[in-house]
Amino acid sequence: MTIERLQSFYGLTRVPFGRDLAPGMLHRHNSHAEAVARITWCIDQRALGVITGEVGAGKTVALRAALSTLDISRHTTIYLGNPAIGVRGIHHHIVTALGGVPRFHHATLVPQATDALATEHAERGRTPILVIDEAHLLDHDQLESLRMLTNHDMDSRSPFACLLVGQPTLRRKIKLGVLAALDQRIALRYAMPAMTAEETTSYLKHHLGLAPLTELRVRGSQINGQSMIGRATFPGHGGRRRHTPGSGRAGGSSGWCAPGDR
Numbered sequence: 651m652t653i654e655r656l657q658s659f660y661g662l663t664r665v666p667f668g669r670d671l672a673p674g675m676l677h678r679h680n681s682h683a684e685a686v687a688r689i690t691w692c693i694d695q696r697a698l699g700v701i702t703g704e705v706g707a708g709k710t711v712a713l714r715a716a717l718s719t720l721d722i723s724r725h726t727t728i729y730l731g732n733p734a735i736g737v738r739g740i741h742h743h744i745v746t747a748l749g750g751v752p753r754f755h756h757a758t759l760v761p762q763a764t765d766a767l768a769t770e771h772a773e774r775g776r777t778p779i780l781v782i783d784e785a786h787l788l789d790h791d792q793l794e795s796l797r798m799l800t801n802h803d804m805d806s807r808s809p810f811a812c813l814l815v816g817q818p819t820l821r822r823k824i825k826l827g828v829l830a831a832l833d834q835r836i837a838l839r840y841a842m843p844a845m846t847a848e849e850t851t852s853y854l855k856h857h858l859g860l861a862p863l864t865e866l867r868v869r870g871s872q873i874n875g876q877s878m879i880g881r882a883t884f885p886g887h888g889g890r891r892r893h894t895p896g897s898g899r900a901g902g903s904s905g906w907c908a909p910g911d912r
């Protein structure tokens with residue numbers, strides 16, 4: 651069964667709950683708006699921020715939305731999507747992203763990364779934004795090395811903003827006593843809550859509005875797509891549980907039936 655056949659079967663103009671959403675197509679529920687506002691503040695202050703939330707809470711989407719509002723001539727984003735690259739990997743990535751050739755020895759690579767961040771800010775007039783997604787995968791040494799990077803100019807200011815985005819374990823990891831120095835340096839902490847029941851209804855309507863459908867088939871019946879939203883329940887959620895945006899991801903389990911599954 652091809653995705654095109656599925657789409658035409660349901661009369662969808664695009665795959666619903668897709669990931670390719672432009673910033674203008676996002677649903678503006680409370681936690682999303684809060685996250686975007688706080689990330690923007692953190693960047694403006696060139697501070698260290700920690701955004702956490704359950705899988706699919708909308709962390710990366712909020713990050714993308716906040717970054718899309720920035721003046722690209724005054725900011726340089728250094729995005730690290732997979733932090734499982736060791737301490738050296740982080741410094742290497744920073745230097746490469748800022749147009750340098752990473753030095754071989756770690757002892758010289760660390761000051762090179764620090765200088766590259768400072769130069770980007772002081773000489774090119776751009777604020778570097780170091781974004782580490784899936785930051786709950788960072789190990790102790792990596793978190794310590796990030797703290798060291800923010801030790802600029804005898805710890806009086808930082809030339810860059812740093813955002814750590816990850817699952818709730820990140821928050822717990824940072825709270826450990828051995829990372830107290832990093833913990834007290836964090837200017838922004840935001841734990842994205844799940845959507846309320848009202849927000850979930852509005853979110854579903856929003857996504858179905860982005861992928862207009864002509865009809866929607868549910869087990870045993872075929873009813874108008876828009877009018878069934880209020881009645882939709884999701885297996886395992888009992889219709890009462892709060893939802894995270896990603897729980898409706900394409901490919902996830904839902905009450906919708908596939909062609910031939912009626």
Ligand SMILES: Nc1ncnc2c1ncn2[C@@H]1O[C@H](COP(=O)(O)OP(=O)(O)OP(=O)(O)O)[C@@H](O)[C@H]1O
Nearest residue numbers: 668669676677682705706707708709710711895896
């Ligand atoms: N504000 C929003 N408006 C519309 N769709 C959204 C919004 N937030 C999240 N989504 C949907 O939820 C999906 C998951 O969001 P996202 O990838 O940001 O979650 P996450 O918290 O980063 O999850 P993970 O922990 O797995 O990285 C997105 O692909 C998108 O379809």
Ligand SMILES: [Mg+2]
Nearest residue numbers: 709710711783
């Ligand atoms: Mg994510």
